[in-house]
Amino acid sequence: MDIHHLKIFVSVYKNKSFTKASEKLHISQPTISEHIKNLEKSLNCKLFDRLGRSIMPTAEADVLYPKALQILDDLDQIQEDISAAGIGVKGKLIIGASTIPGAYILPRMAYTFKKQYPDVAFEILIEDSSKITNMVLQHDLFFGIVGAKMTSEKLDYEPLIEDELVLVATPKLLPQKTITLDKLRSIPFLQREIGSGTRQTFENFLKKNTITTNTFNIVATLGSISAVKQAVKGNLGASVISRVAVQEELDSSILHEIPIINMKMKRKFYLVLQKKRTLPTQYAAFCEHMKKKY
Amino acid sequence: MDIHHLKIFVSVYKNKSFTKASEKLHISQPTISEHIKNLEKSLNCKLFDRLGRSIMPTAEADVLYPKALQILDDLDQIQEDISAAGIGVKGKLIIGASTIPGAYILPRMAYTFKKQYPDVAFEILIEDSSKITNMVLQHDLFFGIVGAKMTSEKLDYEPLIEDELVLVATPKLLPQKTITLDKLRSIPFLQREIGSGTRQTFENFLKKNTITTNTFNIVATLGSISAVKQAVKGNLGASVISRVAVQEELDSSILHEIPIINMKMKRKFYLVLQKKRTLPTQYAAFCEHMKKKY
DNA sequence: CATAGCCAATAAGGAAAAATCATGGATATT
DNA sequence: AATATCCATGATTTTTCCTTATTGGCTATG
Numbered sequence: 152m153d154i155h156h157l158k159i160f161v162s163v164y165k166n167k168s169f170t171k172a173s174e175k176l177h178i179s180q181p182t183i184s185e186h187i188k189n190l191e192k193s194l195n196c197k198l199f200d201r202l203g204r205s206i207m208p209t210a211e212a213d214v215l216y217p218k219a220l221q222i223l224d225d226l227d228q229i230q231e232d233i234s235a236a237g238i239g240v241k242g243k244l245i246i247g248a249s250t251i252p253g254a255y256i257l258p259r260m261a262y263t264f265k266k267q268y269p270d271v272a273f274e275i276l277i278e279d280s281s282k283i284t285n286m287v288l289q290h291d292l293f294f295g296i297v298g299a300k301m302t303s304e305k306l307d308y309e310p311l312i313e314d315e316l317v318l319v320a321t322p323k324l325l326p327q328k329t330i331t332l333d334k335l336r337s338i339p340f341l342q343r344e345i346g347s348g349t350r351q352t353f354e355n356f357l358k359k360n361t362i363t364t365n366t367f368n369i370v371a372t373l374g375s376i377s378a379v380k381q382a383v384k385g386n387l388g389a390s391v392i393s394r395v396a397v398q399e400e401l402d403s404s405i406l407h408e409i410p411i412i413n414m415k416m417k418r419k420f421y422l423v424l425q426k427k428r429t430l431p432t433q434y435a436a437f438c439e440h441m442k443k444k445y
Numbered sequence: 446m447d448i449h450h451l452k453i454f455v456s457v458y459k460n461k462s463f464t465k466a467s468e469k470l471h472i473s474q475p476t477i478s479e480h481i482k483n484l485e486k487s488l489n490c491k492l493f494d495r496l497g498r499s500i501m502p503t504a505e506a507d508v509l510y511p512k513a514l515q516i517l518d519d520l521d522q523i524q525e526d527i528s529a530a531g532i533g534v535k536g537k538l539i540i541g542a543s544t545i546p547g548a549y550i551l552p553r554m555a556y557t558f559k560k561q562y563p564d565v566a567f568e569i570l571i572e573d574s575s576k577i578t579n580m581v582l583q584h585d586l587f588f589g590i591v592g593a594k595m596t597s598e599k600l601d602y603e604p605l606i607e608d609e610l611v612l613v614a615t616p617k618l619l620p621q622k623t624i625t626l627d628k629l630r631s632i633p634f635l636q637r638e639i640g641s642g643t644r645q646t647f648e649n650f651l652k653k654n655t656i657t658t659n660t661f662n663i664v665a666t667l668g669s670i671s672a673v674k675q676a677v678k679g680n681l682g683a684s685v686i687s688r689v690a691v692q693e694e695l696d697s698s699i700l701h702e703i704p705i706i707n708m709k710m711k712r713k714f715y716l717v718l719q720k721k722r723t724l725p726t727q728y729a730a731f732c733e734h735m736k737k738k739y
Numbered sequence: 740c741a742t743a744g745c746c747a748a749t750a751a752g753g754a755a756a757a758a759t760c761a762t763g764g765a766t767a768t769t
Numbered sequence: 770a771a772t773a774t775c776c777a778t779g780a781t782t783t784t785t786c787c788t789t790a791t792t793g794g795c796t797a798t799g
Contacts (some may be wrong), residue, residue, distance in 0.1 A: 152520060153448055153759095179759055184777060186757090194527045200723050202599075202764045204775055207584055210725035211527055214775060220518060220525050226446060229512050231489045236508045290501055304795085305496075429494050431504035449786095463747060476787055478748060497795035498746055598766090 154226065156190045157219040159183055160198065164208055218404065236406045240436045245288030247286055247295035249348055252420050253277035255395045256312055257296060264440045272431050280348060287423055293434045294424035298348050308421040311441055312395075316416035319397050320389035320407045330414045332360060336394050339370040339388030341379050349376070356416045361427055391416070448520065451610035453477055458502055458510050462472040473537030520545030524538075534730045541580055543642055543655040546672065546714050547571035549689045550606055551590065555707065558734045565727050574642060581717055587728045588718035592642050602715040605735055610647055610710035613700045614683035624655060625706045635673050642671070645711050647685050650710045681708040685710070 162172035163183060173180040191198050198212040208216070222306050226256060253275055261273045276283075276292070283295035288305060300308055318330065324336065342364060343350040357363060370388045373379045379390050380397065400406040422441065424430070430438065456466040457477060467474040485492050492506040502510070542551050545570055555567045570577075570586070577589035582599060594602055612624065619632065636656070636658060637644040651657060663683045667673045673684050674691065678699060694700040716735065724732065 152524065154446070170774080178757095181760085181778080182758055188777090194524065196527055197723050200719050200721055201765095201776060201793070202719070203764095205766090206776080207722065209723045213525060215523065218519070218526065222519055222523070225512070225516055225519070229509065229516070230446070230488065232508060232512065233490055233505050236490075236505050425496070427494055427496050428501065429491050429503045464745085473788055474747070475749080475789085479786085482748090495747065495794095498797095499795095502745085626786095 152190065152193050154223070156186050156193075157223060160190055160212075160215065161184045161223065163187060163199065163206075163220050164212060164404075167206060167208075169206065218381060228257075236432075239270065240433050241266040242431070242433050243272050243274060244433055244437055245263055245274045245276065245292060245436075246281055247276045247278060247283035247292045247297075249283060249295075249297050249299075250277060251298065251314065251348070251393045251396060252296040252312070254376070255393070255398075256420065259308060260437075260441055263444070264437055267440070268433070268436065271437075279346070284423055287425060288429070290425070293428065293430055294422055294438070296420055297423050298352070298418060298420050300421060300423075305425055305427070307424050307426045309424075309442070310419045311422045312420045314418050314420060315394045316349065316356070316391050316418065316438055317394045317397070317408045318391050319383060319401070319408055321386050321405070322407050323383065324386055325389055325409050327409065329410050329412055332362065332414055335389075335411060336362075336367050338368060340364075340367045341371050341382050341388045341390040342367070342369055343376075343379060344372055344374050349391070349393060353416065356414065360414070417436045446484065446487050448517070450487075451517060452482055452486055453480045454506075454509065455513050457481060457493065457500075457516065458506060461500060461502075472571045477635060504630060508570065513687065531615065533564065534727050536725070536727050537566050537568060538727055538731055539568045539570065539586060540731075541570045541572060541577035541586045541591075543574045543577060543589075543591050543593075543714075544571060545592065545608065545642070545687045545690060546606070548670070549687070549692075549715065554731075554735055554738060557738070558731055561734070562727070562730065565731075573640070578717055581604050581719060584719075584722070587722065587724055588716055588732070590714055591712050591717050592646070594717075599719055599721070601718050601720045603718075603736070604713045605716050606714045608712050608714060609688045610650070610685050610712065611688045611691070612683055612685050612705055613677060613695070615678065615699070615701055616701050618680055619683055619701075619703050621703065622707055623704050626656065626708055629683075629705060630656075630661050632662060634658075634661045634675050635665050635667060635682045635684040635708040636661075636663055637666050637670075637673060638666055643685070643687060646712050650708065654708070691696040 159172065160178065162175055163169055166172045166175065169183045170180050171188070173183045176183075179426060188200060194211070195214070196211040197209050198215065199206040199208055208444065232335060244261075246257060252276070257273075257275050261275070265271055265273070276286075278286075280297035280299040281301065283292065283297050284299075284301050284303075284306070286292040287295050288303065298314075318335065320338075328337075354364060368388075371382060376396050379392060380400065382388065383390050384391075384400070389409070394401070394408075397406060401408055422438065424438075453466065453470065456469055457463055459468065461482070463477045464474050467477045471479075481492060488505070488509070490505040491503050492509065493500040493502055525574045538555075540551060546572070551567075551569050555569070557563055559567070570580075572580075574591035574593040575595070577586070577591050578593075578595050578597075578600070580586045581589050582597065590605060592608075612629070614632075624632075648658060662682075665676060667676060670686065670690050673686060674694065676682065677684050677686075678694070683703075688695070688702075691700060695702055716732065718732075
């Protein structure tokens with residue numbers, strides 16, 4: 152049994168005539184005969200009594216008719232639903248991000264995006280860059296926002312945000328306007344745990360100057376950005392933190408930024424997604440939103 | 446869009462592979478490719494991201510999948526419903542009949558039939574034979590039970606019941622065991638109105654003996670069988686009535702039958718139906734029931 | 740990093756199905 | 770009766786569907 156058969160049956164039933172049905176459907180009358188015959192065979196019943204000049208639907212046809220109509224309607228509905236599926240920007244957005252973007256960048260972007268498209272719901276998953284990237288590779292995420300690039304032919308990386316690691320401290324602890332890398336080593340210093348992206352980035356910058364944190368005056372190793380911030384505010388020491396993470400404190404002068412002479416620790420956050428993967432509408436829209444904003 | 450396309454889509458979606466789907470469906474892989482391509486074109490969207498070695502359904506495919514399953518289920522359901530439609534003997538039976546069969550024969554048959562098939566409901570329509578026959582011709586009825594044949598190529602007549610017009614009276618009015626047609630004319634006689642089947646049949650029999658009711662001793666003309674019966678019981682006169690209509694009175698000896706010498710007024714009632722019309726199950730079953738009983 | 744293996748896309752040819760045209764039988768209409 | 774209408778049938782053409790063979794992209798393995 153086929154859609155075509157049902158369409159023809161419905162038309163014959165409506166028009167009570169093979170010929171009229173054939174005209175409405177723009178096919179020849181023998182075709183109608185053939186199809187009805189096949190439909191009758193496949194359903195193993197007679198659908199119309201051929202009375203010579205006229206036809207009469209049988210009891211089976213009366214049963215079939217409403218059901219056939221229903222199926223045809225459902226099919227049309229599918230076409231519409233599929234077309235409509237792409238139109239509205241709505242639904243859930245599950246986004247992976249590493250610590251900094253997940254805590255300080257994505258929430259702002261999500262907020263402005265949701266103002267424009269209220270029918271979206273965000274779910275932000277914070278993991279380290281490599282986990283996020285693997286989830287994208289395994290199709291567990293449509294995209295992620297990460298600070299480290301992995302080399303993979305499957306992935307597309309698009310630079311999203313410029314970030315910078317900055318040395319911060321209370322004005323009390325470090326009243327000076329600038330500092331040299333050398334002098335910094337004598338200052339009480341707070342660092343993140345091993346494996347933290349921020350720490351890794353910082354150590355990479357130090358390596359370029361053939362220095363390690365081993366020569367620093369480490370007063371504490373802390374497990375989160377906010378722990379470090381609290382400690383810095385509490386005057387325990389200075390630290391190197393993403394500017395976006397301390398923007399508020401810098402603006403309100405609770406902390407201040409002390410440029411390290413001859414050292415710029417810029418880094419980028421990237422949007423990572425699979426090259427060949429088609430993004431659902433809301434994801435594509437959010438991508439555009441992010442690229443436009445930054 | 447076609448059922449076949451949906452079946453293929455569902456299989457690809459389930460197996461997450463064109464090749465596996467092709468094996469399950471016993472068709473070649475390029476055919477799958479082709480059909481999915483066509484489905485994508487007709488729905489104007491991408492359904493699967495081809496990622497090289499694997500494929501991923503897109504958001505549109507996720508929308509389509511449950512709907513496609515639903516439609517396929519519905520189609521199977523149709524097949525079953527149609528097959529099942531013919532099985533049970535149930536539903537409404539609208540049957541046309543002329544006066545005598547409608548009042549004295551059909552009710553008994555309907556009663557015994559309903560004992561066998563409790564899920565049927567009868568609707569008995571009493572009209573004169575020509576009206577019933579026309580309704581059958583116009584497909585307003587599947588069949589009727591009539592006393593008069595019309596010549597039409599479209600119709601099938603099947604003899605159902607032998608009936609006989611009999612002269613009845615109270616023993617008080619007509620104590621004799623037999624009577625001649627000649628003597629009958631002096632007896633007070635009750636007749637039906639013009640147009641009644643019984644009267645017409647009786648007059649046809651008289652015509653064969655070149656007699657009309659004009660020469661009878663008519664004491665009243667009455668509009669229904671029961672009116673005539675009441676009048677005969679009230680001793681107003683004798684009358685000629687279908688035996689089935691007075692069987693009770695004959696059995697209980699309230700009235701008795703006086704054979705008219707050299708006159709047998711047998712007549713038949715016929716089942717009338719359209720030659721080419723397919724009967725719904727309950728009608729076909731009732732037909733068989735009637736033929737078996739008589 | 741190169742090769743073998745897997746998967747889908749493409750091309751070309753053949754088989755099956757569907758549509759058409761022409762025709763014939765049946766049935767109303769006049 | 771003659772005509773027009775309607776469905777069925779048969780022969781023919783067109784379209785669709787399916788297969789084999791091949792290509793090209795990706796991946797896992799040595």
